Amino acid sequence: MADRIQLRRAASVLVAISVVLSSFTGFLIFVVGDTGQATSFEETGDMYIGEEYDDPYKHVQALPLSGDLYVRSGGLLIVEGGSLEFIQRYVEPGHPANRVSTIVIEDGGKLVLRNATLAARIIDVENALPSLGIMVRNGGVFEAYDSTIIASGHLVVDDSTFNLTRSKVIGPNTDDVEGYCDQGHFPMTDFDDSLVMLFMSSRVNLINSSIENVFESDNEDGSNMFSHNYGFVSDANAANGTRVGASYLFYRMPSAIANDGPTGSLDDLLKDDKKSYIIDAQEKLWLDGFDVAGMMFSSDDDVELKLNIEYITRPAYDPADLTVNYMFRNGVWADTGMELEATPVDPVNGVPQQRTATWTLPSMSAQDLHGLNVEIDNAGAGTIEVDRIWVSIAITLDTYRNITLAGKTDFTAVDTFIGIDQSNDAQNKNRMVLMDDSQAYLYGIYIDGEDTPNTPSEREYPFVMVSTTFQATPGAIGKNDDTNELIGNTTRLSDARTYTVEPNEVMHLTGFETVGIRGTVLDAKVSFNYLVNSIPYSQDNYIQWSVGDNFQNSPINPTAETLIHLLRSFSLYSLGPRDMASINELNIQFVNGDPSIEIEFDKIWLDITISPTIYIYRWADITVTDSIGQLVSGAEISANLQSTGVEAYYYTAEGIQDHPADEVLRYLGKTADDFNVTGIDGKVRIPYLSEIRNLRVNNPYLNMTYRAEVAFESDLWGDHSKQLFIVFQTYMALSEESASREFIVVLDNLLIRLPDLSIASGDISFSPKYVTYGSDVIVHIYIRNLGKIVATNVLVEAYDGDKLLGMTSVDVAASDSAITSITWNTGDRAGEYPITIVINRERTLQESNYLNNEASKNITVSVPISDEDFVIGGPKYPTMNVTGPLDISSNIKIIGDGRLTMNGGTLRILQAGSSNFALTISGEGTLELLNGAAFTTSTTATMFLNESATLLVRDSSIRLPVTLAAEGDSELTFINAVIDSTLECSASSRATVDSTNSTFSKPWTGFGGDAVAHLTDVAIPAIDPKQNAKVYVYGWLGVTVRSGAHAIVGASVTMSYSKAAPDGIPGQQSGVTGDNGNVLFKVLRSKLTQGNIENMGSVMIKASYTFNTVVYHDDVSRNPDGVTSVRSEPTARP
Structure with a gap:
């Protein structure tokens, strides 16, 4: 919050614009964009995401940064399918080229990773720094799904939320640290470990995830080693410079305003934003307490507390007229002596510059801070605008080698690997340390077993609980x-x-x-x-x-x-x-x-002296069958503790309840009503509390065992039940194997008399044995009834993917089998693909087991071998759709309106001897390479397009040694394609090329005639247009329209160029924002012709929104004719 420029909110529409320009390697000067990666250091500056910045919302595939990242109030950053990379540099202490990055997610801001990587990049980075400092505080949220976090350094989560789902936290690769980082500053012994983690008074959920490479080091001299210092955390090293702990800085905010303030609300004082609490002349602000958010410390602890006031002043303000007083709740006011100087005004824009006044508070406990009153008394004629008030708390903790939970943290982990161990080696042992009022709820977790001593008596418990006394x-x-x-x-x-x-x-x-x-x-x-x-x-x-x-x-x-x-x-x-x-x-x-x-x-x-507590749950994997082994669906398991007879219960962050935590139920796909009921597979997975560990209950031989009753009630088969005793390995048993135990329950007097129709892949066969393109084929299906009564009129269906090929019905006697068949024509399908047989799909017939009602088997549909040319578009093969490989030992000709579609397979021309076979597309013929398909040849071949031929390559490739030649009015489209071939357009060519997000490995040195190419997100070594050929280079422009923090749906946005657009290129585009307030434009950056580059320069944006017949224009232009200018990076020769 460096200035006080206020955003207009009343009756206005705010426009935030982000340009995503991907790299066009080889021909363009290398730029970092949505899909590019920097191989050398480039300055990007800091990035701010929040409701009061240009970007309140950002959804990107890749985001490379060399500065800091701040996600603040109302801000949401989503990185999906790519990476959030920080390229940093550290030369030596104090060097001007040093760049050290931090991530701060605060005041309700949110960072989400989806199938993405967050990393400190070190490969190919000069003077690479492998660490990151990540702070999530004051209601921030950090979520990762199917993602990886790679960095050493520090992660601090304070009064916030941290969620990992199917994700992992790991350290940098050891070889990379050794190869790319200065070993004097960043020895691999200390910097190939993952982030040092402290969770303070936060909600942490780790679901099917892992925390790996917890810090270990046998380094005996760290005197020259880089020490992390991120402002909110800095290393506290031993005398020899080796790692011990860290000094942390936490913020605690006011909890209430005691007096009736007409000029602001409490929320105006809590966040680093542009909101202010205005104290006018002769007014007071009285704060009634601070939210300690679960922190625990006494007045005797080595804790430093400072009162901070961030503010600006207005004319007529005199510091002598203002006092800042404090007292403990309902006590006597005392003057802090703080002097809030008048703030200077920027001489250029006239904006007051913000100041922060700081005062060291007397020693006090967390409970004293909770009751601390602060009064700001403005007895003068001027005005002071208070942006934020907080108490900073500095405390040092031994967090290296540990995962530390402190304050009032609730830590839930489900089926997660936690990289702590039972080692007794002081340098290499890793622990989870629980302090203060923290609690851990561990479901099926397992730990690192590599450092476990062979002798059981030498093994140490990996969880350490530290008692705390507070007043x-x-x-x-x-x-x-x-x-x-x-x-x-x-x-x-x-x-x-x-x-x-x-x-x-x-x-x-x-x-x-x-x-x-x-x-x-x-x-x-x-x-x-x-x-x-x-x-x-x-x-x-x-x-x-x-x-x-x-x-x-x-x-x-x-x-x-x-x-x-x-x-x-x-x-x-x-x-x-x-x-x-x-x-x-x-x-x-x-x-x-x-x-x-x-x-x-x-x-x-x-x-009061308290202990943190660990609740360890283990899985009971229960399978219920009837007397002959048929799976029983709908059986309910209820359990009671053997020692007390009390019904099984669950400690959660919300308190004690009769079902697992909501996070666990979501993971299981269950609800509180059915978490203990078997599914159609006769199975259920139930967590049971097997251990409670704290400093009051620390009996290593305590083993919570259960007496369970498995009950099945049915109007048809009666009521049946059986007892089950559930016992687990406990205490030091923390391996993946000990996290669960299987139980099989047989209801001895239950015999479910229902059909049980079964089919497997081996029960499916095709005739004839060799199936050819365009012929009829019969699938023979062998169906068994494992049940005890007859199954009549059973529907049997055959599918090719979602396409129904045919159906029939059959009767199958009890404990017997039947054979049926379905006939269809292969049509235009060729290659190898699965045929799926489904029995009783809609379950109109009640069975005891539905899990064995579907099976698949691959069928191979061959193209007859011939010495003649392979022609698509003629009477024999008018069209062909091939799944899997297709090898042709002749010329391939696609003529007329013929269409050859390769869906995921490889089309290969097999050359023999002196043959020189080619693939030609003429007339209105079409070749489609889709979904991972490829075209190649055994030696050399040419793909030749002429007349009105069409080539579509989507998510597929053309591989060497193929040459691609486009003549006539042919059309070539490449989407997410990889093209190893050269592309040639002769002087007579009128071909059109449209390529998006594709890579060409060969330069275009023969692109001539009147050919035209439109390239968006394309990588290519070089391109040199000939004759009248034209190449248009595009980038994407994303425009977000919002009012305050809210995205506007249905806003009209217009994009135009600052200069005349080339012929055939519209000079203006219009769009309407969608559900997320976004609209995307394809923006021309440059036009390339023989020996010439024409750059388009800036584009102009304006937005409007009609509400109740009133038209509102964007806040930047403020009128119908105003525009916002966005610079488009020029294209230049290398």
Whole structure:
């Protein structure tokens, strides 16, 4: 937020424009575009995605960057089917050419990878840097599907969401680090590992994914090694420079505004955006607490807290008129002494420049921060606009060699590899460390077994739990209290404020500030610091406590022998309350029974020690059959713990429930109602809690076992059930094999009397044995009935893909078989392709098992061998559709309106001896190479197009040694194609070439005559038009139309060139935005002719939107005739 330029929102349409120009290698100067990759270092600058930037939404295949990436409020970046690569450079400390990149996803921004790679690129990069710094904070979201994250460095997820689905996090390749990175700065021992991960108070879901290459190093000297420093995290090294931990910087935002502010809302203060909270003259802003978001630290910890205020000022503002005060909730205001200087104005554009004022807060706990009040009092005549207020928290943690969960993190992993181990080697062991109030829910996870010691006694548990003690002070005055004291008088020691209980008064305190902590309680102690101004002092009344309404005496009876503050404590934990739910209901009461002496309580507090917890679930893979082995669908499994008889339950981030977490149900494709019911295959996979690990329950021999009942209820077959005992390997058993166990349940008295129709690939045969193109073929089908009753009028169908070839019906007796057949003509199909037989497709006949009702077998349809030319378009083969290979030992001629389609196979001309066979297309003939098809020859051959011939190559190739010659009015179309052949157009050619996203490996040196080529996203070594030939080079222009953060559907967008377009090229294009507010234009960049290049320069964009008969024009042009200029990169010779 470097300036304060405000975007117009009222009655306006905002236009964000992104140009995607792909590389045209060899002929164009190399540029980084949507599909190109830089092999040398190029500056791209920083990229910002968000609702208040040019790009609130970006959906790309590839995005190479050499700067930083910020995805902020309202921003969404999707990288799909390609890569998000950071090309960085590090020469030496302080070198001006150094480029170190970070990714910051914050304030609700979202980054999504789909079948993509996020990487620090090092191959072919000079002075490559293999690390990245990734921060996801303040509600940011990072999601990856079927993707890979490759980098060393740091990943910090704070108060945000991190989801991996079928994805992995790995380190850079060791050989690449050694080969492309300076081994002095980036030794492969330390930089071939993956990101050091810290999850702080976040939601983490890892589904069928992996975290690999967790940091290990035996490096003994890191004095010259590169140290990461990304602002939000920096390495904290040992004395010899080797890795130990990292220093982290977290932000915590205000949780409420206490006063009624007419000039802003809390949301205006929380994000790095252009919104501001305006404090006018004689106004105040009072913040009531900060959202600690699960962080836990005490005032004695080595934690540095700073108050930060980001702001600009307006004329007439005087810093002397403004004070910034603080206090702990309901306490006494104190002046911070902060001076918010007047902000300067940019002399060029007159925009005020933003400033940030910072003040170091006194030592405090996380609970103190939760109750911290901040007041900004503007007593002057000027105005201050506060953009953001936050408290920065600096803390150092030993995170190297670990995956660390801290704060209030909920970590769910399902069928995921976690690269921790049971090693006892200090340099190479990896652990998952759980701190504070973090919880891990692990379903079928497995760990690295390579570093496991051979001797079981030497193996160490890979999960480490660290207890935390925090203080909680009273947050409310109870209903019995009659002291008229302020609750804030009990929260701080030695602050000159006390909670005074006069004779015969009642102190009643409740609502202790546990800030939503839910960890396993190890200890809870209540402490009182009090003073009695008369000694000796004693009375009969005790301090009382209750959880609910029934108070009981504590062991503390206030007494005094000296005139000093006294500290007294008692163990609440030993008296019964042992969980946070009970502690949250705690009441403290004291009735001062002394007739004349008051008691002053300086501070009353709880010291609560909690442990994080791991819940380990393992899979029970249950198969249910009847008495003869038929699969039983619809059987329900219910289980109870053997030790207690309690029904099986599931700990989740949402609490304890009777079904697995929603993330697990989605993964299984189940719901809360059917997760424990067998499917049509008689199987069900159910997770059961097998271990709970924390510092209170840490018995390595604790094994949660279950007594399950498998029940099947049927109106036809009656009710049947059987018991099943479910036991798992536990504790140190964390291999992939130990993550699940198979159980087979036979319902002994159940006999399902239904048909069970079965077919396999071996039950299908074709006649005649050798099938030729255009002939009839019969498929013979052998069907078995494995069931106990007859199956009548069974529908049998044969398919070629989705095309129905024929059908019949058949009766099959119980425990018997039948043969039937279907006849069809191969038509214009040739090659090898599958024929699928489906029985009882619509399941109109009830069966005991439907899984064996479909099978396929390949059929080969041959083209007869002949010494004559192979002609398509004649009476014998008018058209032909070939799946699989087709080898021809003659000339191939496509004439008239003949059409030859190769669908995924290779068309090969087999040359023999001195033969010189060719493929010719004439008349209106067509050759189509589709879906991975290829055309090639055994020696050399020419593909010759003449007259009105058509060639279509889509997702396919033409391979050497074929020569491609286009004459007459032939039309050639290449889409996602690879062409190894030369392309020749003679002086008489009028051919048209249209190519998109294709690669030509040979230069075009014979492209002449009156031929015309239109090339979009094409790679080619060189092109040299001859005679009157013309080549048009295009790029894609994507225009997004939005109002504020919202995409507009149905906006009209016009694109025009800044100069006259060549003949035949429309000078203007119009489009209408679709569901995502986008419209795409194909933009001419350059026209190439013999010895000349004509670049088109910029294009002009304007947008409008009609709403309720009112026409709104884009915010840049502001009028019907205004335009937005977008520069199109010129084409130049190499």
